[in-house]
Each structure stands twice: as C-alpha cells, then as structure tokens.
Amino acid sequence: xxxxxxxxxxxxxxxxxxxxxxxxxxxxxxxxxxxxxxxxxxxxxxxxxxxxxxxxxxxxxxxxxxxxxxxxxxxxxxxxxxxxxxxxxxxxxxxxxxxxxxxxxxxxxxxxx
Numbered sequence: 001x002x003x004x005x006x007x008x009x010x011x012x013x014x015x016x017x018x019x020x021x022x023x024x025x026x027x028x029x030x031x032x033x034x035x036x037x038x039x040x041x042x043x044x045x046x047x048x049x050x051x052x053x054x055x056x057x058x059x060x061x062x063x064x065x066x067x068x069x070x071x072x073x074x075x076x077x078x079x080x081x082x083x084x085x086x087x088x089x090x091x092x093x094x095x096x097x098x099x100x101x102x103x104x105x106x107x108x109x110x111x112x113x
Contacts, residue, residue: 002036005044012047 006013019032035044061067091097 002039002044005039005047006036009044009047011051012044 006016016032016036019028019035022028034040039045060070088099091099
C-alpha cells in the first residue's frame with residue numbers, strides 16, 4: 001500500500017510532497033500522485049533497500065583501489081551477459097533474423113545514399 005509507505009517514512013513523504021509542489025516552475029504532480037495512489041512498480045516499497053544500496057556504494061567508492069578491483073571483477077565476469085550475445089539471441093529467437101555473411105557486405109550496401 002503506497003499510502004502506508006508515505007505514512008511510515010518521512011523521507012518518502014517529503015519527496016512526494018516536493019514533487020507535488022514542483023521544481024523551477026515544473027510540476028511533477030502526476031508522478032507524485034501515481035506514486036501515492038497506485039505505485040505500480042512498487043518504487044516506494046523498494047525505497048529503503050535502494051537507499052541502503054546507494055549508501056553502501058558511496059562508502060565503497062571512497063576506497064579507490066577496492067572500487068577499481070570490484071569494477072575489474074565485474075567486467076571480467078560480464079562475458080556471459082555481453083550485449084553481442086544478447087543481440088544475437090534476440091535476433092535468432094525473437095526476430096527470427098540471421099546475420100548477413102561478411103563476404104556479402106560491402107561499403108556500398110552499408111552506406112547507401
């Protein structure tokens with residue numbers, strides 16, 4: 001219940017109030033109302049977990065060597081989730097498309113005017 005989140009969390013309540021007021025003459029009332037009345041993506045319910053993770057990231061960022069180490073490990077382990085693989089799988093499984101063989105590609109085909 002988003003209303004319960006608003007009642008039980010002063011930070012969330014204040015943020016939604018500020019959205020409803022607007023910033024620099026821009027209204028964010030539709031977003032505030034959506035969060036307060038239905039919150040279909042459970043943004044308010046997830047706020048505390050998000051805030052804890054954000055604070056932990058800030059803490060870890062203050063250790064440059066540790067931060068770089070985590071970045072390298074993350075990159076090294078990302079191969080399975082590479083964009084090239086994902087695009088190939090989408091092309092094959094969803095769009096039923098196959099790549100054009102390299103020998104059939106030419107600058108004329110790629111850069112038509």
